[in-house]
Amino acid sequence: MNDFLMNNILWFKAFHVIFMVAWFAGIFYLPRLFVNHAETQSDKVAQQLKGMEKRLLYFITPFAVFTVVLGLLLIYTYGNDWFIAAKWLHIKVTLVILLLFYHGYCFKLVKVFQQDNNTRSGKFYRIFNEIPVFILFIVIILAYVKPVFS
Template sequence: MSSFLINNILWLKAFHVFFMIAWFAGIFYLPRLFVNHAETKSTDVAQQLKGMEKRLLYFITPFAFFTLVLGLAIIHAYGLDWFVAAKWLHIKLSLVILLFVYHGYCFKLVKTFAQDENTRSGRFYRIFNEVPVLILLVIIILAYVKPM
């Protein structure tokens, strides 16, 4: 691999990680807002949380797509032979798909809260908040340890 290609891959990786961190900051915080929203009795607080939830979700969504596009660019830069041989990456990509499903479900939850139709408890959202944490842990192990 040429030094030019290696240098480009490193830049792609740096921005991929940056956008992934920005995305996850929001994905970790949004369910905490859901917890507060599910547990509040105050309509004023609920109104404020509705705005915060919507703004946060729309703010972090581009980060999710930049993460994906840069990840795909890295795969393209390494090439098809590398992709086929990197079994760990196939699992990672499956988990990324799961994260996009989670992210999409957050849009449904924001809409549910906006329409005052939430029926789930704060406990549900506390558990819901752990899903991306666990997925991220596995993704990091796969990406850095490459156990397969």
């Protein structure tokens, strides 16, 4: 089994990145829908945004799951000694966990909008939209540069 994993590690990495890109595309767009929803005065537009928000969130959630599963598979393939030594990866995993909480919070926000209970401004959602941008920058630098920490 381990030979199979090592022989296919580049495929796992490729699909890990593909699913991550798809996940981030959605996680970048969803808060923009929240901005529009928070700022609209039109009931018709609000109803349309409710559908878009819910469909998008449910569409991107499997991408998040596949990203995490493939990441865990990569860690398993490289082994425990590598994981312990790769301090950059500990930071990356922590950021991914934070992003999963962010993703989960988006479910709450979709529900808030579905029930017409939003009390936050478009400005709040514009700032909220920046969180995954910063996480992405740091995760990409960690994954490709692999800085050494003492």
